[in-house]
Amino acid sequence: MSGRDASGRETLGREVHGETQRGLEVRGETQRGREVHGETQHGLEVRGLTIAVPGRTLVDDASWSAPTGQITALVGPNGAGKSTMLRAIAGVVPERATVRGEVHLSTARGATGRLGTAGLDTVRLDTVPARERARRVALVEQLADAVPQLTAREAVRLGRTPHHRMLGFSIGDDGAVEAALADAGATTLAERRLGALSGGELQRVHIARALAQQAGSAPGSALLLDEPTNHLDVAWQLDLLELVRRLAADRPVVLTVHDLALAATHADRVVLVDGGRVIAAGDADAVLTSDRIRSVYGVEASIDAAPDGVAIRYRRIDA
């Protein structure tokens, strides 16, 4: 787990020796990432992200991380700044916005990588050209555009756009599209038109499009999902979360969600945001306490361990 400063905010990049993260002792920080018991931890790291439009700061000095291999949930009230942060990581900011801060993506340097040594390759996403950024980070938005006449396969193919050069295609497009459809469990939907898909099916196609966008982006990429479980019934939610868990195995996955019990049950890490600021970040049980829920949401919460996760009941403070 990361350290906290006096205000309770996560102190990224200043990990305290001896603190544990998922049972592993954090020994210190390398220049390119964190060393965990000699292993190097990789993923997405947001440092001091500040986004302001004239007259208003939407995101205020936000620092948090999303390790590869884990699901990180961004939670917080309506208007907290979650979507603004995800969009900014993907390189999309409001008009006339000023943006400060850094976004780093670290991936394991494989045996065939530079010098053939173990370690991390880090790219600073906020400094790379837009097309490279699009290959390294894909965002599935809440109201992702869906042209109803397109087939799922055609929609997924659009994800390859950042890879195209002058001729409008790139080598490996077909393979990337089919692999993305398969990885998202959407192969059987390939010939269906988007306008005829259910919300859950459409969500899979959007995720497949994001995977196609990232395919071939050596050495790695991050997947951002804005409220992916919105409008899904409970069975589709579980299906989607299973898919997300699989995808998180080899990339950092960040999702926003309003259901705190779902975040506590399915995410490895929770980042609580309010008023554009990170209030706390770390393991769900450390972040989602009744006190914090009361102060951020203004409701009383009873949090209980349930056989398959965490159950939270809410009541109004004055009830």
Ligand SMILES: Nc1ncnc2c1ncn2[C@@H]1O[C@H](COP(=O)(O)OP(=O)(O)OP(=O)(O)O)[C@@H](O)[C@H]1O
């Ligand atoms: N382009 C913009 N110009 C000005 N303000 C904006 C712009 N985009 C978003 N905002 C404001 O920034 C704040 C944060 O919005 P954001 O959509 O990031 O919140 P959120 O946490 O994702 O909320 P929700 O859970 O309701 O989706 C809101 O008050 C919103 O009105």
